[in-house]
Every structure is written in structure tokens, then in C-alpha cells.
Amino acid sequence: MNKAYCFIAACLLIGAVSCKKQSFLDAVVITDLNEQTVFADSARTMDFLANIYNGVDFSFSSRRFNANDSRTGMSAACDEAEGPANLSDNTYLQFVNGTVDPSTIKDDVYKTSYQYVRAVNQLLRHVDTAKFSQSQRNRVKGEAIFLRGWYYFLLLKHYGGVPIVGDTLYERNQPISTKRATFEQTVNYIVSQCDQAKQLLSREYGQLDFGRVTVGACQALKARVLLYAASPLFNDDGTIPGNNTPVDLMAGDNKALVGYYPKPTHEQAKERWRLAMTAADSVMKMKMYSLNTGTTPGAGFYQTFTNKLSRELIFWRTVSGQQVEEDWSPPTRRGLPNMQGTYPYQELVDAFPMKNGKAITETGSGYDPANPYANRDPRLNYTVCRNLTRKALYVGSALTIAPVLIYFSSPTIDRVGLGTSTGYYVNKMLRDSTDANNLFSYGERAYPLIRYAEVLLNYAEAKNEVDGPGTQVLEQLKEIRKRAGIDVGDGNYGLKPNMNKEEMRAAIQHERRIELAFEEHRFWDVRRWKIAPQTENKLMSGMQAQLQADGTNTYQRFSVRQHTFNPKTYLWAFPQHEISKPGGLVQNPGY
Known part of the structure; x- marks a missing residue:
């Protein structure tokens, strides 16, 4: 294939239309330029780099699985939410049902990640001859190297060990001939990319460059990668029960492709936790980031997602x-109609504690089944829209704040069984003052790919595995609950005092579930913790509200969908067309 054509095609794959350029991260379409022309010009080189950022959120996106007017994301592939009633792109349902098929599974992560890796390699090949100052050149290199590590991390969490092409620049349609690296080699490569990149980058930039990779992003990604690597799914020393991990299921000499093999001793496993702890601690010691706080309970949590300048955002x-x-609002607020979106399960709602920090099933919590949303953790209202949640409603250009009427006999298209399949809508990251058709009150927002609350939870998890549930572990959970608006109570914000290691592990896992809901963590967390056989083998529920003659509502749970976990779905299947190529990949176990 002609090299100029390859280059243009790659740009078209990466580029997206932008009406006007506002910041470094706005996409720029390059349609009629050859490779030499682009990299001879510093502005065009920066545009090329900006385009490599375009795919960083494709796995996070609420539109990852979409067809026609239906769309959903990774939340519908686990116990967070129900997906669209009818969607031909049914990869998420294959995971829900345990029936993943390599011939039909979505291949976006494999295809897209290597397209962006190729773009990084193009950039790195030419950046030394581009017209930059040395400091600019270092920054471009650092950002590109980090992005290459980011795309490899997406591959790692889906597949385990993957082919590492290094700086090799394959032509667009040329098969990747490199064999799968081991899981350990892939982890080490991503860590090396983070370490290289941070040597070339700054700690922060001005407002026009918000969103660009910084030293903190490099350290935070390294901490996450090492946390995943230390987790029992891959780092199985027998501490957590269960013998159906990918290493257990993989045949013969290929076990090291999907986890650490030979299986580690307890001390080896503990050392990997220590590396994860140290990496997270290094982010905390930078003193660059903090939990976003507000003046009312839960406001800081809410504003984290509506203010792109929040000090909590790292990447x-x-x-x-x-x-x-458009994706998550109720239909009366111009969201998706006819159950075509993402709808939280009752089990997620139940996971949010009371405002006193106690679980709803705990003695003394104050939970009232007849008034199930009263006095709850403020994060619940900022995560889930339920019957009578008050939201902006525009009639023409006139704004009112009105309740969402989801009850069974509601005269609106929001009602359970018509607008939502569970009785709930997602409220995470949505602004209170706008709906999907309001063209005046919206603005830029941030998809939180890495935020400081996650770093605190990563540190707490690793620290607990290394040293047990000491003060430093508990303090991270207390900080998060304090910001959430949980009552201080006896000083522990509703957390059980004097927890042992196992109890603290469960508390950390629970806090991640509610704090990080709908941020593309839960699907991966339940797998790396080896708890998916419990969380993903359940009959999931919704809640039906019913308006009574006296104006009150009653609430009744109902069944939505049976989830069935298959151990092969700890990892994704490589697309069959990649396996079928000459010298093709070794497929993951069970497929």
C-alpha cells in the first residue's frame, strides 16, 4: 500500500470533525496531507497528537455498544444496570448471559487500540525532526508515550497479555506478526511507558491545556496497572478461594499469557501489592490533587463531573x-425513549448506605421500605434518578424544575415499563440545570478516566493487602465518605470499627462500587477480585412505584434479568478473525 495513502487513511480513522478549535484536545481532520507535510509543521504535528487522544474514552463511553437509536456501555455488562430492550450490538448481553462468542463479540478494543498505537509510532518516528523547541519536543514525546501505554492498558484489562509491537510501524492493513507477550511482560511494558513519559512531562498546564497528560496521570495509570496486576485474578497465591481463573483454565505452556505463572508464593504476591501501594502513594504525595468538596452534602461529588477544572481530575x-x-436522561428530558438506554438495577440502589453510613440492612440504620430513598447517602441522588427525582424540564425556552414521574400508572413516557426497564435512570454526571434538548445551559464536561477518589481507594486496597487494616487504610475511606456527606457519627462515618483484613477488604470493595458507579470500574473490579461468580450469578431487580389514591407512592421490587457468570468471561475473547489469520493469536481459555 502507498505510504502516503496509509498515512491519510490513518488520519481519517483517528480524526473527527470539530466546528472550531478551542483547545489542544479539539479534534482536527487531516484529509489531504502526506506524512512529510504534517510532521514538517509543528502546528499540524500537534493536531496529529491531539487526534490520538480521541480514543482514550471509547471503553468508558456510554455509547460503546450501539445500534440505531439504542446505546449503552460497560455498566450493562455487569451488575450495575440493565441495557437496551433490543440492541443488535449485543456484546454486553453475551457477558450477562455467559455466552460470549469470538465470532460476534465486539472487536473495537483490539482494532482501535492498535490503530492508535500505530499513530503514536508514526508520531515518534518523526518528532525529532519536527520544528519544536526541546521542551516542546519532550512534551510531545511524553504525551505520546503515555497514550501508547494507555491503549495497551485497555488491551491488557480485556485480554491479558497481548502482542507488543514496540516502535514497529505496521502498514494499516498489515497483520501484526508479533506473538502475544506474557501477562507479566505486558504489565511491565505499560509501567515502562508510564515511567518514560513522566520524565518528559510537567506536573500541570494552563487552562487551555487541561486534559493533557501530566506527571500525575503517568503515576496514577501506573498505580492502576499495578493494582490490577496484584489482584487475585492474575496474582493468585490461593488467598482468595476459587480455581477457575484464566491461569487455571489455560492449557499447557500458555498459562503465563493470562496471569503470573508459575503461581506466586504469598510473599511474591504481597510484593506486587506493595508496588501498587507505593505507586498510588506517590500520587498522593504530589499534593497536586484533592477531593472536590461543596457547601452542601454531596455537592462536591456532583460538581466533580460537571466542572472540568476540578482538582480531583487526573486524566x-x-x-x-x-x-x-441524551444517553441517560429520562425521555421527558429528551433522553432515550422506549427502554433504549442504560437503567440502574435495584441492587446498586440498595448498596448505597443511609446518611448515617449504615447499610440499609444494618440494625439501627433507620431504613424505611415504605420510604426507601429518605435519609440515604447523598451520592445516591447524584447517581440514580428515581421516582419523583426533581430535574430540569424545558418547555420551549422556559425552565421548570419538576419531578420525574416513573410510577406505574404515570401519564408520562418516563414510566416504568415504558421509559425504563428497572424503574430508574442514570443520574451520574448529569447537570441539574439542563436536559438533552437545551442548547443554552450546557458546556464542556469531563469524563473522569482517572480521578483522585480512585487513587485513594487504590491505595487503601493495596495497603490493606500489605499491612492490614491500619489507620492509613481507614482514613482514605473516611475522607471519601466525609466528602459524600455521610454523617461523622462516632468519627468513622458509619464504618465498622476495628475491622480485620477481610472485613476491610469487603468495605473497600463496597465503597468502590458506589463511589465509582458508572465510571467503567465495576465490570473489571468484580473480575480481578474473583467475586464475579457471586455478583454475576443473580436474578437482578427493579423497583415499581405505584401512586395511591391519597397521593403517596408504594414500592415493590420486581425481577428484571437473570445474570449467569461463565468463568471464561473473566477475560474477553480475541475476535475470531484475528485467531484465524496465519500464525494467529493464542485464544483466551474457554473460547
Whole structure:
């Protein structure tokens, strides 16, 4: 294939239309330029780099699985939410049902990640001859190297060990001939990319460059990668029960492709936790980031997602417009109609504690089944829209704040069984003052790909595995609950005092579930913790509200969908067309 054509095609794959350029991260379409022309010009080189950012959120996106007017994301592939009633792109349902098929599974992560890796390699090949100052050149290199590590991390969490092409620049349609690296080699490569990149980058930039990779992003990605690597799914020393991990299921000499093999001793496993702990601690010691706080309970949590300048954000994707409102709002607020979106399960709602920090099933919690949303953790209202949640409603250009009427006999298209399949809508990241059709009150927002609350939870998890549930572990959970608006109580914000290691592990896992809901963590967390056989083998529920003659509502749970976990779905299947190529990949176990 002609090299100039290859280059243009790659640009077209990466580029996206932008009406006007506002910041470094706005996409720029390059349609009629050859490779030499682009990299001879510093501005065009920066545009090329900006385009490599375009895919960083594709796995996070609420539109990852979409067809026609239906769309959903990774939340519908686990126990967070129900997906669209009818969607031909049914990869998420294959995971829900345990029936993943390599011939039909979505191949976006494999295809897209290597396209962006190729773009990074193109850039790195030419950047030394581009017209930059040395400091600019270092920054471009650092950002590109980090992005290459980011795309490899997406591959790692889906597949385990993957082919590492290094700086090799394959032509667009040329098969990747490199064999799968081991899981350990892939982890080490991503860590090396983070370490290289941070040597070339700054700690922070001005407002026009918000969203660009910084030293903190490099350290935070390294911490996450090492946390995944230390987790029992891959680092199985027998501490957590269960013998159906990918290493257990993989045949013969290929076990090292999907986890550490030979299986580690307890001390080896503990050392990997220590590396993860140290990496997370290094982010905390930078003193660059903090939990976003507000003046009312839960406000800081809410504003983290609506203010792209939040000091809590470490790596994010700036998004303009009303995409989140379009995907998650109730239909009366111009969201998706006819159960075509993402709808939280009752089990997630139940996971949020009371405002006193106690679980709803705990003695003394104050939970009232007849008034199930009263006195709850403020994060619940900022995560889930339920019957009578008050939201902006535009009639023409007139704004009112009105309740969402989801009850069974509601005269609106929001009602359970018509607008939502569970009785709930997602409220995470949505602005209170806008709906999906309001063209005046929206602006840029941030998709939180890495935020400081996750770093605190990563540190707490690793620290607990290394040293047990000491003060430093508990303090991270207390900080998160304090910001959430949980009552201080006896000083522990509702957390059980004097927890042992196993109890603290469960508390950390629970806090991640509610704090990070709908941020593309839960699907991966339940797998790396080896708890998916429990969380993903359940009959999932919704909640039906019913308006009574006296104006009150009653609430009744109902069944939505049976989830069935298959151990092969700890990892994704490589697309069959990649396996079928000459000298093709070794497929993951069970497929």
C-alpha cells in the first residue's frame, strides 16, 4: 500500500470533525496531507497528537455498544444496570448471559487500540525532526508515550497479555506478526511507558491545556496497572478461594499469557501489592490533587463531573454538548425513549448506605421500605434518578424544575415499563440545570478516566493487602465518605470499627462500587477480585412505584434479568478473525 495513502487513511480513522478549535484536545481532520507535510509543521504535528487522544474514552463511553437509536456501555455488562430492550450490538448481553462468542463479540478494543498505537509510532518516528523547541519536543514525546501505554492498558484489562509491537510501524492493513507477550511482560511494558513519559512531562498546564497528560496521570495509570496486576485474578497465591481463573483454565505452556505463572508464593504476591501501594502513594504525595468538596452534602461529588477544572481530575476526556443527557436522561428530558438506554438495577440502589453510613440492612440504620430513598447517602441522588427525582424540564425556552414521574400508572413516557426497564435512570454526571434538548445551559464536561477518589481507594486496597487494616487504610475511606456527606457519627462515618483484613477488604470493595458507579470500574473490579461468580450469578431487580389514591407512592421490587457468570468471561475473547489469520493469536481459555 502507498505510504502516503496509509498515512491519510490513518488520519481519517483517528480524526473527527470539530466546528472550531478551542483547545489542544479539539479534534482536527487531516484529509489531504502526506506524512512529510504534517510532521514538517509543528502546528499540524500537534493536531496529529491531539487526534490520538480521541480514543482514550471509547471503553468508558456510554455509547460503546450501539445500534440505531439504542446505546449503552460497560455498566450493562455487569451488575450495575440493565441495557437496551433490543440492541443488535449485543456484546454486553453475551457477558450477562455467559455466552460470549469470538465470532460476534465486539472487536473495537483490539482494532482501535492498535490503530492508535500505530499513530503514536508514526508520531515518534518523526518528532525529532519536527520544528519544536526541546521542551516542546519532550512534551510531545511524553504525551505520546503515555497514550501508547494507555491503549495497551485497555488491551491488557480485556485480554491479558497481548502482542507488543514496540516502535514497529505496521502498514494499516498489515497483520501484526508479533506473538502475544506474557501477562507479566505486558504489565511491565505499560509501567515502562508510564515511567518514560513522566520524565518528559510537567506536573500541570494552563487552562487551555487541561486534559493533557501530566506527571500525575503517568503515576496514577501506573498505580492502576499495578493494582490490577496484584489482584487475585492474575496474582493468585490461593488467598482468595476459587480455581477457575484464566491461569487455571489455560492449557499447557500458555498459562503465563493470562496471569503470573508459575503461581506466586504469598510473599511474591504481597510484593506486587506493595508496588501498587507505593505507586498510588506517590500520587498522593504530589499534593497536586484533592477531593472536590461543596457547601452542601454531596455537592462536591456532583460538581466533580460537571466542572472540568476540578482538582480531583487526573486524566479525563473533555466532552462538549449533551451526550450524557441524551444517553441517560429520562425521555421527558429528551433522553432515550422506549427502554433504549442504560437503567440502574435495584441492587446498586440498595448498596448505597443511609446518611448515617449504615447499610440499609444494618440494625439501627433507620431504613424505611415504605420510604426507601429518605435519609440515604447523598451520592445516591447524584447517581440514580428515581421516582419523583426533581430535574430540569424545558418547555420551549422556559425552565421548570419538576419531578420525574416513573410510577406505574404515570401519564408520562418516563414510566416504568415504558421509559425504563428497572424503574430508574442514570443520574451520574448529569447537570441539574439542563436536559438533552437545551442548547443554552450546557458546556464542556469531563469524563473522569482517572480521578483522585480512585487513587485513594487504590491505595487503601493495596495497603490493606500489605499491612492490614491500619489507620492509613481507614482514613482514605473516611475522607471519601466525609466528602459524600455521610454523617461523622462516632468519627468513622458509619464504618465498622476495628475491622480485620477481610472485613476491610469487603468495605473497600463496597465503597468502590458506589463511589465509582458508572465510571467503567465495576465490570473489571468484580473480575480481578474473583467475586464475579457471586455478583454475576443473580436474578437482578427493579423497583415499581405505584401512586395511591391519597397521593403517596408504594414500592415493590420486581425481577428484571437473570445474570449467569461463565468463568471464561473473566477475560474477553480475541475476535475470531484475528485467531484465524496465519500464525494467529493464542485464544483466551474457554473460547
